[in-house]
Amino acid sequence: MASNAVGVDVGGTKIAAGVVSPEGEILAEVRYPTPHSPEKLVETIVRSIREVSDGHEVGGVCLAVPGHILAQENKVVFSANLHAIEGIPLKDEVEPEIGVPLTIENDASAAAWGEFRFGAGSEVDHLVFITLGTGIGGGVISHGVLLRGAQGSGGELGHVTVHATGPRCACGNRGCLEALASGTAIGRRGRAAAVEKPESALGRIAARRQVLGEDVTELAREGDEAAISVLEETGVWLGIGLAGFVNVFNPEVAAVGGGAMAAGDLILASARREMRLRARPPSRDLVEVQVATLGPKSGLLGAAALARDESGAYVLGE
Ligand SMILES: [Zn+2]
Known part of the structure; x- marks a missing residue:
């Protein structure tokens, strides 16, 4: 019998733990600021799991962690936003303290699983998920199975090169998607547009303070032409990435989430257009490019579902 599970979204600024029912309902939730020392970090993860589970029957826990993981060792090997988590044997440190089985998953892959089980992909078996935030994360579900690769580090859709001589990426490469x-790229492009068009609403903000990605979205929604063209250009690059993913994975749905999706069709309309110009039939004609539906809860929900699904409770088609 399927039971409740705990999903823990370990982020660079906060840790959110939730007890989730088999149907995807969050029954209880706690949040803590993320400590940036390894000992305090483990302590806070343990405390959040204990606290949120209190009074609930829980069958398993999955940590959605930021960065590249070695799944067999239950370790994060590199995390741009949370160096303190690197190298900690999470299963060995946390499991004895909580008394239920624990697994780990990359946070974007967990979010993809959340959308697959409870959100934009819940009606399909083939899903590509991309999250546009400070960076770009991704996850792929094919035939109802989460793509992990040999070490659990697969599905890094944000670090596919789409422009050989493009801007430097946080990962060290050039021209990654x-x-x-990303939201960071929107901010950078917004600052450049503000310099070019000082009379635009973007330009007027730049005269007072630094233009951020959120400013671009807000002004575009209010009709500022300079801001709208920044988002359209961003959509073109997203579409170039999507075309590749559509050709490779032939998904039924490509769901796009993350903070930058506050812009919705201001980005997605040009992304769809570009994808259709570049991707091959019949894949390009099947895929629906849509906004992810779970918002910031997708990681927590997906992690909880993985804790349960991994123990065999989930069978495709049921
Ligand atoms: Zn990169």
Whole structure:
């Protein structure tokens, strides 16, 4: 019998733990600021799991962690936003303290699983998920199975090169999709547009303070032409990335989430257009490019579902 599970979204600024029912309902939730020392970090993860589970029957726990993981060792090997988590044997340190089985998953892959089980992909078996935030994360579900690769580090859709001589990416490479279509890239492009068009609403903000990605979205929604063209250009780069993913994975749905999706169709309309120009039939004609539906809860929900699904409770088609 399927039971409740705990999903823990370990982020660079906060840790959110939730007890989730088999149907995807969050029954209880706690949040703590993320400590940036390894000992305090483990302590806070343990405390959040104990606290949130209190009074609930829980069958398993999954940690959605930021960065590249070695799944067999239950370790994060590199995390740009949370160096303190690197190298900690999470299963060995946390499991004895909580008394239920624990697994780990990359946070974007967990979010993809959340959308697959409870959100934009819940009606399909083939899903590509991309999250546009400070960086770009991704996850792929094919035939109802989460793509992990040999070490659990697969599905890094944000670090596919789409422009050989493009801007430097946080990962050290040049021209990654992340460097061209993330919230950070929107901010950078917005600052350049503000310099070019000082009379635009973007330009007027730049005269007072630094232009951020959120400013671009807000002004575009109010009709500022300079801001709208920044988002359209961002959508073109996203579409170039999507075309590749559509050709490779032939998904039924490509769901796009993350903070930058506050812009919705201001980004997605040009992304769809570009994808259709570049991807091959019949894949390009099947895929629906849509906004992810779970918002910031997708990681927590997906992690909880993985804790249960991994123990065999989930069977495709049921
Ligand atoms: Zn990169």
